[in-house]
Amino acid sequence: MKSLIQKxxxxxxxxxxxxxxxxxDDATFSETAWVANLQQAFSVSNKTAGISVYxxxxxxxxLCTFCGCNKRITRNHGVESPYIDALLNEWAMYCKLLPEPPRIAELHLGGGTPSFFSPEQLNRLLSGIFSRALPTESPDYGWEGHPNNTTRDHLQVLYEFGFRRVSFGVQDYDPVVQKAIHRIQPFGNVQNVTDWARQIGYTSISQDLVFGLPFQTTDSIVDTIHKTLTLRPDRIAFYSYAHVPWIEGVNGQRGxxxxxxxxxxxxxxxxxxxxDLLELAGYVEIGMDHFALPHDSLYKALEAGTLHRNFMGYTTTRTRVLVGLGASSIGDVWSAFAQNEKNLDTYMSRIAAGELPLLRGHVLDDQDQFLRRQILAIMCTGETHWHLGSWSKQEWATLRDRLHAFWLDGLLEYDAEGLRVTPAGRPFLRNICMAFDERLNYAQPQTRLFSQTV
Incomplete structure (x- = not known):
């Protein structure tokens, strides 16, 4: 394993x-193209599966110094109301583009810190969202709460709108690690919000842990896992710390x-x-960096072969439309992507001007969509299938050469009809997917764009 990690x-x-x-490829993208692809996908998705909203x-x-998310640090809660207004105005713009009210199958509140907003403001946000939309019969709604500022009222308000999943950011309980990442929170706070969520009726409580943090040791991981197991969350996201201090907006990682x-x-x-500790306690590894107990819907989706992955991570819901609202949010309609303005002030000003605040996007060609299906299947199920006729002779020769190195190392099995990742290959899912990534392989970037795969 050591030599494989080095490789x-x-x-x-x-x-x-x-x-x-x-x-x-921004050259393929325009607001007109985005709207056309959105409307086409909506016509297919809304009546059958509904849509997703992030x-x-x-x-x-x-500032948590491990965080790579798009955020703004402030203690001024006067920013809440104007931002909620902007979100509702953006949602209204989207709804005017659609022929009928959206049916929301999946809804996720992320950040940043959603629990920065008061329960009253979150109630106003969701009331506005559902004034123009309906929930599907069995929706999957989740949100992210900070254990230090999530109140019982936060949990109750969101529960009343149909939220049954909540994830709490824990990261690590070691005081040395917490000081380094500027995320000081006692175990008691996590225990309180977990207990409240269960008492209210949340059916899937997740806790986010991170490995690879500064000053982290085996002892601190063992202690953190043991404390987490006493609370028995339904899911655990055990993320790899992504060290990307060179990316604009995440300079806190230079702390x-x-x-x-x-x-x-x-x-x-x-x-x-x-x-090993999680599996010993009955959790099942799902995809990459996720674990769930057998009663949880994430595990059931894995067993049923319906596990999905999108910009929100692993999900149990597969819709053809994902609408992203808010600064830096990304929308996905399978045949096209669109990202909003990252700069918060620019996002707000464009909304005020009555514009969709689109920054960039991409319209997928046929090869993009084919490769996307292969990569999605590998990330969700550890295997994928194709017909040899899907590849030109040169494409197949190139892919075979890339896959053969993984085969020699015992990380996958493959033939002309597909591949299967072996147990030894699970730590290298990202690397295996890179063999299919024609845009990455063609560009051969000379600057650092991503975190390390291990």
Whole structure:
């Protein structure tokens, strides 16, 4: 394993989409193209599966130095109301483009810190969303709460709108690690919000842990996992820390030195230690970096072969339309992507001017869509299938050469009809998907775009 880590620990995408954002071709994209693709996908999706909606709530009261999300740090809660107004105006613009009220099958509030917003403002937001939309019969609604500022009222308000999933960011309980990442929260706070969520009736409570953080040790991972297991969350996201301080907007990651981070081998050991403890406690590894108990819908989706992956990560709901609202949010209608303005002030000003605040996007050609299906299947199920006629002779020769190296290392099995990732290959899912990533392989970027794969 040590030699494989040294061989395959390279920068690589997490494949929440294909093509990945750095390789979008803006020349193919326009607002007109985005709207046309949205309307076509909506006509297929809304009556059958409904649509998905992601709402980005970017404000945080303090900077967590491990975070790579788009956010703005402030203690001024006067920003809440204007931002909610902007979100509702953006939603109204989208609804005017659609021939009938949307049916929302999947809804997620992310950030930033959604619990930065008061329960009253979240109630106003969701009342406005559902004034123009309906829920499907069995919706999947979730949100992200900070254990230090999530109140019982937050949980209750969102529950009344149909939210049954909540994830709490824990990261690590070690005080040295917490100080380094500027995320100080006692176990008691996590226990309180977990208990409240269960008492109210949430059926899927998740806790987010991170491995590879500065000063993290095997002992701290063991202690964090043991504390987490006493609360028995239904899901656990055990994320790899993505160290990307060169990316604009995440300069908080320069709050510690590279030498404070575990090496690649040490980082992998942290993951394997945590994974073994979770599996011993009855959790099942799902896709990449996720675990769930057998009663949870994420595990059931894995067993049923319906697990999906999009910009919100692994989900149990597969719709053809994902509308992204808020600064930096990304929409996905399978044949096209669109991202909103990242800069919060620019986003707000464009909404005020009555414009869709689109920054960039990509319209997928036939090859993009074919490769997207292969990568999505590998990320969700660990295998994929095709007909040899799907590839030209040269394409198949190139892919075969890329896959053969993984086969020699025992990471996958493949033939002319498809491939299957072996148990030894699970840590290298991202690398295997890179073999299919024609836009990445063609561009051969000379600058760092992604975090390390291990």
């Amino acid at each position: 395959y620990n390279v920068p690589g995408p997490r494949y929440t989409s294909y093509p990945t954002v750095p390789f979008w 709402i980005h709530l970017p404000y945080c009261e303090s 510690f030195k590279d030498s404070d981070l575990p090496t690649a081998d040490q980082k992998r050991q942290l993951y394997e230690t945590g994974r």
